[in-house]
Amino acid sequence: MPLHFELVTPDRLVRNEEVHMVTVPGTEGDFGVLEGxxxxxxxxxxxxxxxxxxANGAAETIRVEGGLAEVTTRGLTILAEKAA
Known part of the structure; x- marks a missing residue:
C-alpha cells in the first residue's frame, strides 16, 4: 500500500501524492516513513x-529548511519553512 505524502510551505502546497517511502532529516537523526x-x-x-x-525506484531529493514532520494514520505531512 502506498504512503500518502504532503509537503507544505507557508507559500504553497509543494507535493500531495502517494509514494512508497520518505526519508526525513529529523533533528535527532534521519528517519524513514512507510505506510502503516x-x-x-x-x-x-x-x-x-x-x-x-x-519500492525499487531511485529516490528523488527535495531540499527542505526547518519545520515539522507529522505521521498520522492518514500518512506523512511535512510542514517546512522552505522547500526547493
Missing part, C-alpha cells in the same frame, strides 16, 4: 527529503 508507520511528530533540520515513489 506509528503516529508521531518530529522537528526537522535543514537537509534533504528522499522520496521513493516505488
Amino acid at each position: 508507520h506509528a503516529p508521531f511528530m518530529s522537528t526537522i533540520r535543514d537537509g534533504d527529503l528522499l522520496v521513493q515513489k516505488t
